[in-house]
Amino acid sequence: MKKRRVSVAAILVKLLVILLLLGFWLAAGRKVLKLATAWNDFFFNEAREIQSCDYYYYQKNYGGLREELSMDGLDGEAFGKYHEAVQGFEDYQQYLQYKKADAAGVSGAAAKAEQYRLLVIDNAENCEYSENQEQLDQYKGYCQVNVGKFFHT
Amino acid sequence: MKCKNCGANYRTKELKCPYCGTENVIGRIWLIERDTVRQEYEEAYEQTVKHSRLYVFDKILNRIILVSLGLVPVCVLLAALALGGYRIYREIYKKVHAEEISRTVEEYYEAGQYWELYQYMNDCDVLGSQYDPYGQAAFMGFDYEFYKNTALYFLSLSEEEKQEDEYFLDAAICFSHDVYSLNGGLYDELSPQNRELYRQNQEDVMAFWRGTLGMTEEEAAFLAERKQVESSDIRELVEAVRARRAWE
Numbered sequence: 291m292k293k294r295r296v297s298v299a300a301i302l303v304k305l306l307v308i309l310l311l312l313g314f315w316l317a318a319g320r321k322v323l324k325l326a327t328a329w330n331d332f333f334f335n336e337a338r339e340i341q342s343c344d345y346y347y348y349q350k351n352y353g354g355l356r357e358e359l360s361m362d363g364l365d366g367e368a369f370g371k372y373h374e375a376v377q378g379f380e381d382y383q384q385y386l387q388y389k390k391a392d393a394a395g396v397s398g399a400a401a402k403a404e405q406y407r408l409l410v411i412d413n414a415e416n417c418e419y420s421e422n423q424e425q426l427d428q429y430k431g432y433c434q435v436n437v438g439k440f441f442h443t
Numbered sequence: 444m445k446c447k448n449c450g451a452n453y454r455t456k457e458l459k460c461p462y463c464g465t466e467n468v469i470g471r472i473w474l475i476e477r478d479t480v481r482q483e484y485e486e487a488y489e490q491t492v493k494h495s496r497l498y499v500f501d502k503i504l505n506r507i508i509l510v511s512l513g514l515v516p517v518c519v520l521l522a523a524l525a526l527g528g529y530r531i532y533r534e535i536y537k538k539v540h541a542e543e544i545s546r547t548v549e550e551y552y553e554a555g556q557y558w559e560l561y562q563y564m565n566d567c568d569v570l571g572s573q574y575d576p577y578g579q580a581a582f583m584g585f586d587y588e589f590y591k592n593t594a595l596y597f598l599s600l601s602e603e604e605k606q607e608d609e610y611f612l613d614a615a616i617c618f619s620h621d622v623y624s625l626n627g628g629l630y631d632e633l634s635p636q637n638r639e640l641y642r643q644n645q646e647d648v649m650a651f652w653r654g655t656l657g658m659t660e661e662e663a664a665f666l667a668e669r670k671q672v673e674s675s676d677i678r679e680l681v682e683a684v685r686a687r688r689a690w691e
Contacts (some may be wrong), residue, residue: 294490296501304504311511318518335648353596353611363562380591383598383655384647390689391654420567 316405339364342373350425352379378422383410383430408435444470533568544569548577557584557640576634584639585643586626589676590618594651598690605690612681616656623648624670657689 339362346355356376359369388403414430416424444455458470467640492498500648544567551560561581564570570578597611605612622644625633632639652663661681665671 296495296497298497301497301501305500308504309509311490311508311515315511327464338630351596351599353592353594353599356595357592360558360592362558380595381598383595386655386690387650389654390657392558394653394657395660396650396653398646399654402646402650408554 295380336368338367343369347372347375352376356380371421374413374419375422375425378410378413378426378429380434381406381413383409385433449621450570505578537567537569552580554562555640557581558588559584561585561588568589576636579634579637580640582624582626583640583644586618586621589667590615590622593618594655602691605688606685612685613677615651616677616684617672619648619651620669620672623667655690656684657687658684 297317339358343355343358343364346358352375355372356379358364359372359376361378364372385403385406388406392399392403410426410429410433414423414426417426444467445452446460446463446465448465449460451460451462453461453467455467455469456473458474459466459690479658518578547563548569551557551563557580560577561570561584564578564581592655593611594615597605597608597615601607601613625641649663649667652658653660658666658680661682665676667678
């Protein structure tokens with residue numbers, strides 16, 4: 291009969307192999323978990339997405355909110371409030387951008403600034419979500435106070 | 444011992460007399476006893492070893508390795524099947540819904556929703572050639588979206604945060620330059636339909652540089668003239684822009 295020998299060295303090698311395999315399975319497991327989370331997020335994410343949007347919204351970080359909305363493709367009634375706030379901020383920033391560009395002598399900027407000024411006013415006057423009204427009115431106020439101030443035309 | 448037949452001397456362990464070949468009964472008995480003792484020893488050894496901790500541990504390790512190694516090809520095979528199946532599904536979906544896809548693409552394009560166009564074309568895996576007008580507009584929308592997001596993110600920061608920021612201003616300048624230079628001239632053979640879109644994007648970026656960031660004419664021209672900008676140049680511009688605080 292053949293004697294079965296169990297050496298400590300062989301066991302150590304096996305332990306090493308198992309550690310390597312464990313590393314592999316951990317990495318694979320993480321990947322699977324990530325995919326599962328993405329899958330879950332894709333189908334059951336609205337509450338979490340709203341929470342995430344709220345985080346930026348209450349900090350008035352409309353840039354971060356815009357990124358959140360556009361990168362994750364968040365649309366629909368549940369996100370209407372955020373879209374309105376972001377659009378209001380964006381139009382206001384566009385207005386400021388063209389107004390300053392006009393002051394710096396960039397040709398055609400004045401017309402664009404006027405176009406965005408009207409948009410900012412329109413955003414405030416046709417606000418659908420009362421939570422945004424104050425902020426949109428503020429933008430409108432800045433636009434009305436500074437109208438024509440920096441324009442070359 | 445002495446042979447009963449020929450009287451020759453030989454060793455007791457021998458089974459036969461080496462001289463006349465007469466069978467040695469004592470030798471046979473000795474052999475049987477030796478085999479019995481050896482078998483008993485082997486059995487006792489096996490029993491002892493099998494119940495030792497090291498042996499049990501070794502057995503467990505063997506099974507773990509066997510299961511783990513066995514699962515690797517199974518999982519790889521399953522993943523390959525899933526990916527392959529998904530690709531086939533996408534190809535079939537593209538062929539079956541070709542009309543719907545092209546209609547939706549056109550709708551996004553006509554509505555000027557270039558970022559949504561990019562997302563949709565990417566999801567449907569129809570971005571394809573960058574030279575078709577839709578793909579081109581989608582890529583331009585992609586660049587513009589990154590520029591706008593980073594620029595507005597930077598502008599949303601408080602004044603303190605803006606001074607400490609080490610990412611958004613740099614990124615906004617880099618991404619806006621991508622928009623202005625058509626991503627370093629990556630797709631500079633613009634289709635006629637997209638030239639107006641490109642002009643508007645350039646106008647917007649120029650207003651951002653000169654207006655919001657307060658760049659001088661020379662600085663804006665420096666960016667506008669180059670397809671690629673060195674990171675050291677961007678750093679210099681960021682420093683100059685940050686010092687001016689034109690956005691305030």
